[in-house]
Amino acid sequence: xxxxxxxxxxxxxxxxxxxxxxxxxxxxxxxxxxxxxxxxxxxxxxxxxxxxxxxxxxxxxxxxxxxxxxxxxxxxxxxxxxxxxxxxxxxxxxxxxxxxxxxxxxxxxxxxxxxxxxxxxxxxxxxxxxxxxxxxxxxxxxxxxxxxxxxxxxxxxxxxxxxxxxxxxxxxxxxxxxxxxxxxxxxxxxxxxxxxxxxxxxxxxxxxxxxxxxxxxxxxxxxxxxxxxxxxxxxxxxxxxxxxxxxxxxxxxxxxxxxxxxxxxxxxxxxxxxxxxxxxxx
Numbered sequence: 001x002x003x004x005x006x007x008x009x010x011x012x013x014x015x016x017x018x019x020x021x022x023x024x025x026x027x028x029x030x031x032x033x034x035x036x037x038x039x040x041x042x043x044x045x046x047x048x049x050x051x052x053x054x055x056x057x058x059x060x061x062x063x064x065x066x067x068x069x070x071x072x073x074x075x076x077x078x079x080x081x082x083x084x085x086x087x088x089x090x091x092x093x094x095x096x097x098x099x100x101x102x103x104x105x106x107x108x109x110x111x112x113x114x115x116x117x118x119x120x121x122x123x124x125x126x127x128x129x130x131x132x133x134x135x136x137x138x139x140x141x142x143x144x145x146x147x148x149x150x151x152x153x154x155x156x157x158x159x160x161x162x163x164x165x166x167x168x169x170x171x172x173x174x175x176x177x178x179x180x181x182x183x184x185x186x187x188x189x190x191x192x193x194x195x196x197x198x199x200x201x202x203x204x205x206x207x208x209x210x211x212x213x214x215x216x217x218x219x220x221x222x223x224x225x226x227x228x229x230x231x232x233x234x235x236x237x238x239x240x241x242x243x244x245x246x247x248x249x250x251x252x253x254x255x256x257x258x259x260x261x262x263x264x265x266x267x268x269x270x271x272x273x274x275x276x277x278x279x280x281x282x
Contacts (some may be wrong), residue, residue, distance in 0.1 A: 002080050002129065002236060005052075007031040009069070009079045011060055011116060012086030014041040015191065017135065017183060020224035021083060021231060026053055028232060033073045060086050060112025061104075079120045081235055084113040091213050092195030093206035094148045101193060102149050109153035114160065123240035128172045131235055134161045135178045138250040142257040143279070146209035163243060176240050179254070181247030182220035183227055194263040204218070222247040 008088035010023050012018040014036035021036045023040075026049040026202060034042050035058035046053035053065045058069040073079050087109040117132055124130030139147060140154030158177055192214065198207060227246050234244045245251050265272070 002131065005076055006028055006080035006236070007033065007073070008081045008083060009033040009073050009116075009120065010083040010085055011035050011058060011112070012036060012043065016085075016225055017224050018083070018085035019029055019045065021085070021228040024225065024228040030232075031077065033069070033076060033079070035069055045268055046137060053233070055157065056087075060084075060116055061107045063115065066112075066115045066119050070116070073120070074123055078123055080129065081131045081133060082116060082120050082124075082234075083135065084116055084230075085133075085135045086112055087135065088191045088193060089147070089150045089213075090193045091146045091210045092149070092197065093146060093199065093202040093210075096195045096197040096199055096202070096206070097149055098195050099196065101195065105193075106153055106156075107124065107147055110156045110160075113157055117164070121173075125168065125171045130172075130238060132161075132164070132168075132176045133176050133178060133231065133235060134158075135180070136161075137254050138179050138181050138245070138247075142176070142253050144209060146206040146213065162242070165208065174240055175242065176235060177243045177265070178231060179243060179245050179250055180227060181222055181245075181250030181253070182216065183222040183224050183247070184220040221249060 008021050008022075009029060010018055010025075010032060013022040013034045016209055022032055022045050025032050029052075031052045032046075032049075033054045034045055034058045036042055037057065037059045039055050042055050046055055054072065056069045056072050056169065057065065059065040070079075088105070090097075090105045092098075112133055117134075120130075121132075134157055136154045136157050137150075139151050140158045143151045161175050161177045168175070192211060194214070207274050229244055231244065234240050245254055
């Protein structure tokens with residue numbers, strides 16, 4: 001259970017859903033630790049809310065920066081809700097991936113989330129209240145060509161989040177995995193990275209999918225402001241969900257994935273159950 005005026009620590013507030021969420025929680029009268037690598041991008045968010053906002057420089061891939069942000073948040077009154085939002089996309093066929101880019105992607109999308117979570121959990125656990133919100137994607141449930149490495153980071157995030165939720169529930173803490181569909185942010189534009197390598201053999205498959213992802217920039221059907229409002233409503237509810245899908249597109253894709261999995265499990269059920277030891281003969 002959160003207080004009436006919880007303090008949120010939100011990573012990646014310079015753009016997109018993180019920016020919309022930081023602005024929204026402050027407008028709702030909550031307190032917020034608003035973070036980005038470049039704090040100059042945050043001035044407009046906190047203007048008029050200086051008494052309830054703390055601006056902190058944060059690079060989730062830098063252990064010293066993570067520790068400093070967590071310490072400053074505790075000095076500000078402690079974190080009630082941690083939102084691990086910082087992240088970006090990377091498109092290419094799996095064979096086209098570049099080692100340095102792949103590792104950098106995991107450092108931000110997965111290990112950055114892990115570092116922030118481990119930094120704030122001790123104080124949350126001691127207080128006996130708090131909630132961790134890990135921003136995944138519908139790409140943490142389903143997959144498409146050219147997005148494999150991004151999917152991998154989000155599948156890892158979701159597995160850890162599920163286990164974490166079970167571990168910290170006895171302390172009065174919770175975890176919500178947010179799975180947005182396509183939101184009209186710069187995720188598919190300025191923030192998107194791609195491999196410089198393009199293998200001709202993939203032109204009609206992963207190559208076409210890569211181009212389609214980038215071409216959809218600015219046409220996404222979901223509004224980040226409404227997404228932010230949905231996150232706040234879910235987290236401040238009596239029983240926050242383990243998973244929160246955002247967007248009709250996310251819901252449609254999730255249901256299709258579950259149906260396809262169920263059908264395949266049923267089709268192979270006989271072989272699946274054939275591995276049990278045979279009963280000894282009488």
